[in-house]
Amino acid sequence: MNINDSKVKNLVDWLRDAHAMEQQAETMLKAQSERLEHYPQLRARIEEHITETQGQRQLLEKCLARFDASPSTVKDLGGKLMAFGQGIGGSIMSDEVVKGAAMGYVFENLEIASYTVLIAAAKDVGDVETQQACERILEQEVAMAQWLRDHLPEVVHAFLARDADPDAVAKR
Structure with a gap:
């Protein structure tokens, strides 16, 4: 495929965006997982998704390589910095686990939208x-x-029960 074609250029740009998004997701998920102390089921599912996210990033790198393209260092760094800021912000909240889980749900839906776009562009x-790589990733995000x-x-x-107990720590 001709990288100079405008459709292909957009696909490659969106693949780079998705790669940066997965870098951001991995950073956020690792920070959240490391801080979860009293929510083992949530922590286990997050750790499972970290592994999925790493595989997704690798799939995206293979897609980019087929176009002789590479991830955008600037976009990847931006995603990591945003994740770092989100992690710092979340760590100071008294209800960190609830807000983190809710924001995780929001982020997953952003990823769902992004892979839906990529599938359509790849088809086009x-x-x-x-297309097949993004369909596999989309299944995991859904x-x-x-x-x-x-x-x-x-x-x-679980948070409310722990928060009501004066001897328990609820936020993580």
């Missing part, structure tokens, strides 16, 4: 390999979003 340029949606009430109930 006839890049079946990128599963994580669904898991978070299904388990948010449990996280809230």
Whole structure:
């Protein structure tokens, strides 16, 4: 495929955006997982998704390599810096676990939208390999979003129970 074609240029640019988004996700998920002390089910699912996220990033790198393109260092750094700031902000909240789980759900839906765009763009340029890679990633993002949606009430109930106990720490 011709990298100078405007459709291909957009696809490559969006793949770079997705790579940066996965870098941001990995940084955020690792920071959240490291701080979770009293929510083992949430922590286990986040750690599972970290592994998925690393695999997603590698799939995106292969897609980019087929176009003789590489991830954007600037975009990747920007994503990591945003994740770092989000981690710092979250760590000072008294309800960090609830806000972190809710924001995780929001971020998963951003990823779902991004991969939906990538699938459509890959189809449009006839890049079946990128389309299939993004479809695999999309399945994982949908599963994580669904898991978070299904388990948010449990996280809230556990947080409220711990918060009501003067001898317990609830935020993490």
